[in-house]
Amino acid sequence: MVDAHQTFVIVGGGLAGAKAAETLRAEGFSGRVILICDERDHPYERPPLSKDFLIGKAERDSVFVHEPAWYARSDIELHLGQPAVALDPVARTVRLGDGALIAYDKLLLATGAEPRRLDIPGTDLAGVHHLRRLAHAERLRGVLASLGRDNGHLVIAGAGWIGLEVAAAARSYGAEVTIVEPSPTPLHGVLGPEIGGLFTELHREHGVRFHFGATLTEITGQGGVVLAAQTDDGEEHPAHDVLAAIGAAPRTALAEQAGLALADRAQGGGIAVDASLRTSDPHIFAAGDVAAAAHPVLDTRLRVEHWANALNGGPAAARAMLGQEVSYDRIPYFFSDQYDVGLEYSGYAPPGSYEQVVLRGDVGKREFIACWLDAGGRLLAAMNVNVWDVTEPLQAMIRSGRPLDAEALADPAVPLESFLA
Template sequence: MVDADQTFVIVGGGLAGAKAAETLRAEGFTGRVILLCDERDRPYERPPLSKGFLLGKEERDSVFVHEPAWYAQADVELHLGQPVVAIDRERHEVRLGDGTVVGYDKLLLATGAEPRRLEIPGTDLTGVHHLRRLAHSERLKGVLGRLGRDNGHLVIAGAGWIGLEVAAAARGIGAEVTIVEPAPTPLHGVLGPELGGVFAQLHSEHGVRFHFGATLTEIVGQDGLVLAARTDDGDEHPAHAVLAAIGAAPRTSLAEAAGLALADREHGGGIAVDASLRTSDPDIFAAGDVAAAQHPLLDTRLRVEHWANALNGGPAAARAMLGRPVSYDRVPYFFSDQYDMGLEYSGWAPPGSYDQVLIRGDAMKREFIAFWMSEGRVLAGMNVNVWDVTEHIQQLIRTGVRPDQERLADPTTPLESLLEG
């Protein structure tokens, strides 16, 4: 029984944590809600950091989840710049960096992820960047502006979503861009070789230079400034700035020190949670980038780092904390915008899980839907410059029907008509 005498503590000031706090109040919880954030900015959304805000199309205030006054109005105790350094599960307490101890009845860990670092010489130079926090994006925004004005060079390590979105932003303001990627195509581990070429062509048409099959080995500088980036095959690329976009690692150190079960690397690492987002401790939950949930629909443990997972996972965890029945089975979803190409991806199709990729539409014109298939079933779908189809793609995934492939590939056939197989 949840009552007004209970205290629910949320660790992590991102979208998942903020939405969890909002949901607790919306669901009628009248006890204390304490939201602990290690950043000094109130909770914000991360997609604009590599999209609209970085491009200068969105104002800074637009990235925040709630207005400043909302927290007081909702009676949510927001503590900024307060990292949590330890959890005492036996005493039901968390300890903050300044020594303050906060008790909890239920605890939600929404600690997110942090960018992986380049472990090479030269990363201490002024012009080496990562992109995860609002402060990173603000700094990078200024750097890209200077590079654009001065015809400067940006080298990006990694051709994943962040690397490609920043490349598009940089080219949009005139900076020279080189992407160094060990795989043979962009997004190779996410989309496979079948679709990676579409992104290579898109960025090449906009002047991005790719160096595939290579990794950075050294960043060369002088007087603290970046001058060039060297690769393991002996090449050297001129650079005035370098962005490390080689992925993110879940922030699990707090959970690990507390003895909570973690997922293995095969399932993306993270804090292991069940379908209700409960950890191995019945009074501790996890949501967002850090949570590796047992997915009822996909029948696997899965850690998802994208915006939609934080948006929906935080509220699901909040309901579970309140004792409501929760089975978090949403189809994974994310979106990206690069130049004049927008896309949405639904589902989960890691390498080796599918036996074909079926294209509906014209991939060369970048107006199509790609379906990753296994034994006739749709595992994932990506709509590129084709809109208002996400719901139907997710229904194809969720129902597990085997649609007629000729009709699936025909753009004139309504997707909803294929749901009966």
């Protein structure tokens, strides 16, 4: 039975918010738990939206964090399709779109991120898409199937993870795909030129066309239908549909309006939180895509837009809300599947932070580990491609901060565990 002596409110119905609510109950919190979701769907996980659900290997029900009945059984008060529009940290209240005012003792902001929009003519045409929400994925799934049947063309703006995963999905349906990317390689800002080029080869082998060094300047159409996409270097690509995959922006409007401290844009923006995921207001916490956390191991502030961060950050914030000692020091992690290539990436190695990339394994067969080392030989990040069960030692090597011998690291005969001895 719920004891109304305390009310914890969670704004954001994604994975971070849902797992935070679950953790509050699992840790014995008996007060009110209110989960506010601006979507009408129950909280769901986002990776399937560009992977198994998009390519038709998973059904709609598989994406949800909990079955709908779980929320009532767990005494979670769920507000679906109801955005939070104002936050008063002095009165400790949240106002909803319908005018309802909800008081809180502790508040978690798990508002996530939203896709960045193309600021060019033609984005109001019916064939222009984004991929962030379940409704987007449902629509895009139908579009890709139709393009495949009709030999249609999809132009993708952006060669990041979403752009590449959607390209792979589109090719699985038989659609023609062109990716327009301003950098010289895919994933240039994440993986650098050393590894980004491998993804160029992978996608070209599967029929994807790349147009590097360019950005879209206009989407042209007729009768509300997309016909082509033009770039700043004068090229024109035929298109029946266009996907904007140019990144995501943290949803910080509530935090800004409430006067909470924000992270610098150079650090990814977002709501600034300490290692316990507490904001500049002691009663307000933030987790998931919107939170820019001070990382106690990597000694920097990070905003991480990936599934593992939501999965682990939501529960960590919930425990901190309960007064437990929390130091959120998870090594950043994400995974991707493209064609017959599966990969996992651990760590953080932005451009300019590393000295060399050491490759371990068979790059030609796409069965290898890439290791980003700094000038002192410390492992900053690692990506295992079609090599499995190595995430744990790789993350331990990053966490240790020990200098590594690059020659030994490149030798698959040298066990990874030996670098931890």
